[in-house]
Structure formats: structure tokens, C-alpha cells
Amino acid sequence: MTTAFSSWGMEWRIAAIRNGIKETMAYRGDFLLDLIGSSIVPVGIQLMLWHSIFSSQEGGTFAGMTHAELLAYTWTSMLFSQIRGGNHDFTLIELIRTGGLNNYLLRPVGVVEFTYFKGIGEKLITAGMCLTLGAIATAFTSMNLSNLLMGLTLALMGNIIAYLFGAILAGAAFYWENAFAVLMVKNMAVSLLSGELIPLSVVPEQYALIWKALPFYLFVFGPTQVATGKWDAAMWGTQMGIAFFWILLLWGVLHASWRFAIHRYQGIGG
């Protein structure tokens, strides 16, 4: 039996990404509908919320942000909120729960990485579309292309962190018949602490430590701050360093936890 992790070598990884892209493009109607639904509707609601807040008060700012700044944040965060996450961690749980992991353990390909690389294909298409939209937006807004690219890089790092975090939690399925609830809790916390719902800068100072101590702000809030020019190149470098640290830490925890937990796997369900 091989482990859940695989050796170096790029061929199978590239093939997995290519398969993921092909699968996404085969059902492009669904992909586009999902993409539009998950981007336009939440952003539209946020824009209306900010508009109603500012129309309730005469001029001024909201938590130190002007109306224009909040609108810029909302539009830009839409690009990055599409890149974060994915449901690959749910796929891992399903494989453990149903015994589907058997197929992967017999092959010289690690299931944790394979699931990620297969899923990243869709996110790369999304990232390409976001880059195109963002590049068009640079012609009409104060955002510039280099900031956008830096933000996109940070968002892709955030995507890796999101998966590693989810994959660690998915390991609970080795002990637990139906561990989906753990990921649901994580997703709810992420929706608030990533800056997807509101800019994290509006969170009162006494609660700010919560989002600063977790890596979730690197998914949406961080990239948006970089793209909108609120964080400069030096700050971007710092945040990339923090993202690398989180990736290494989570990778280590993931390795240790899966190597330990996989001994409980019985091939007929966790």
C-alpha cells in the first residue's frame, strides 16, 4: 500500500490539471452559471448594502472607508473570492467515507495531491477570467496591472492554504462516519474571516486579532488590499512570506495527521 502522498515528478500533476480543465470545459454552461451566480449575486447584495448605509448617513465614512473605497473593495474582492477554496476537501471525505480511497492507494499517485491538482484546473480557468476582467478594470479604475498580478499571486497562495486546511480537517473522516460538518463549520468561519462578506478593516480593533491570527484573510482580504493599492509591494512580500509559512506548517500537519490516521482506514469506509 502506498501512502496518501506521492513522490516528485510533474507529468501526472500536469495531466491531472489538464483533466480538470477538460472536465470544466465539458460542462462550461454549468461552470459559467455557477461562476456568475456565485460572483454577481453576492457582490450585488454587498453593493446595495453599502449604498443603503451611505444613503442613510450624510456623506462621511464607514469605519474609516469612503463609499468609493468600499465599492472598489467589493468589486475587487469578487475577483479573488472566486479563486479561493473549492470543494476538493469534501471530495476527500467522500473518498474516505465510501472506501473510494482504495483506488488511489494502489496507485503511485497521492490522493491528497491528485484531488488538489484535479480541482485546480477549474480554479486556473477562473483565475484567468478574473485576470482578464481585472485587466479590463485597470483601464477604468485606479487599479494597476502589477498590483492586480501581485494580488492574484497571493490569492493563489490562499487557494493552496484553503485546500491544505480543508484536507487536514477531512482527515477527521478516518475517525468519523460523516465528517462533513467539520468542513461546513470551517467554510462558515472562512466566509466571514476571509473578508468575503465585509472588509476586515471594519472589524472593531478588539476582535481584529481573530482574523490576523488565522490564514483566512490571505484568501480575499489580503489580495484585495494589494490589488487596490492599500498594501504596497513590501507588504505584499511580507504577506507572501506569511503565506509560505502557513503552507509549510499546514503541509507538515497534513502529512503527520494523514500518516497517522490512515492506519484506521479499512477500505470499506473510515
Next chain:
Amino acid sequence: MRTLWDVFLTSLKNNLVREFIYRSNTIALTIADLIWVVVELALFEVIYRNTEAINGWTREQVFFFLGIFVCSDTLFTTFFQRSFWTLPYMINQGDLDILLTKPINTAFLATFRDINFSQIVNLALGIFIVNHYGPAAGFAGGWGWAELVLWVLIGLATQYLLRFFFVIWVFWLERGISVSHLYYQLYALANKPEAIYPKAIRYLLKTALPFAFMGSIPAQVLTGKISIWVYPLVLAVLAGYGLLIRFLWRAGLRRYQSASS
């Protein structure tokens, strides 16, 4: 009717047994659902730390609205959420066959099969929020509680009909799952007070996509912001939706081709 009731009771019993078998999962889901409510409350708490009112809605009024919304949403999630989640897959993969062979209304069986008791704690939380913020929001209590129960049931019926409407297209689309998922994107319109939306969307939320019946309208009626003349509108919209779904469901079943649909 008696048969439907018996089937419902059996389903209730079976699902309750399942929840007791997978106790840890039920507890974890309960925590997840509680966190969902906390996230909703936290979002508005942060906003109201920075502003006095949103288009005339005070913090207490918004929390009162959220309390009502949580109550009706909890009932929907408890009784129907899981069934509606699996229904498009059943239709898509031909698993509806087994339900069609039963001597009972298929739509009833398809939507009342899977009950999730982990959410029920949120009902108590919703009632607590309503009770805590109601007086400051302008809710008189007394007989108002009976009216509140009616509105929670209206919210439940609204969500049932809307969810059904978004699922039903899977009969006609090769992979209608994404239309079903689109419901969850639009659902976000329901958990914000309708006052934040422009006039056209507010109109939409009371007619074509009546998400406002789940929280916004009840909160306004119960705090005396709008008159009881909204009831005929609610009745007309829900009856219209009911008839539309009945028509689409029958047309969908005629089109259903088992595993190849």
C-alpha cells in the same frame, strides 16, 4: 391524507433513529448551524458598530428580522433541505424510479424523506432573538406571537415553493444541478432586510422571487411598519407559485425517462 400523515410519521421516526445512531455527526451539524446564525449576527453587529441605522432599520429591528428568518429557515432546513439537495441528483440519475413505483404522491415522498434534526436547536435560538430584540424593535407580543407563528409558517411555505421551483428544471436540462445551486446564491437576498435594496428589487422580492416573505415582510408587519393588507398579496403569490410548480412537476414527470433523463 391519513396515508400521507402515516408516511410522514414513519419518515420522522426513521430519521430520528438515524440522528441517534450518528450522534457525534448530529452534534457537529448542530454546532455548524449555530455558527451560521452567529456569522449572520456578527455581520450586522460589525455594521451597526459603525452606523446608527440602515435605511430606517435600527439594530434591534434587523436582529428581530433575523430572529424570524432563522425560525422559518430552521424549519425548512429541518424538514426539507436534505431532500431538496438530493432530488435533482435523483432525477438526473434515474433514482426517482423507486419513488414513482410507490402508491403515494411522488412529490410528497421526494420532499419529505430526509429530515435533519440537528437544526432544531436554531429554532430555540431564533425564538430567543425574537423575544430579546422584539420589544425594542416595536413588536407588541401578546397575540402578536400567534401572528408570528403564522408568518414563520408562511416563510416555510415560501422557501419550500421557491426551492422546488429551482430544482424542477433538472427534468429539462442535461445537468440542471447548477440551476438548483443558483437558488443558494439568490437565497442571500432573503437574509438581509429588504430596505437595503432598490425599489425594483424590493418589488421582485415580493412577487417573482418572494424571499421577503421569509423575514422582511413579517418583521415589518409585526412591528406595525406595514398594514395587514399585505396578506392578500402573500396568498396570491404563494398560490400562483403552487399552481406553477404543480404544472411543471407534472410536465417534468411526463418528460422523465428514468436513468437516461
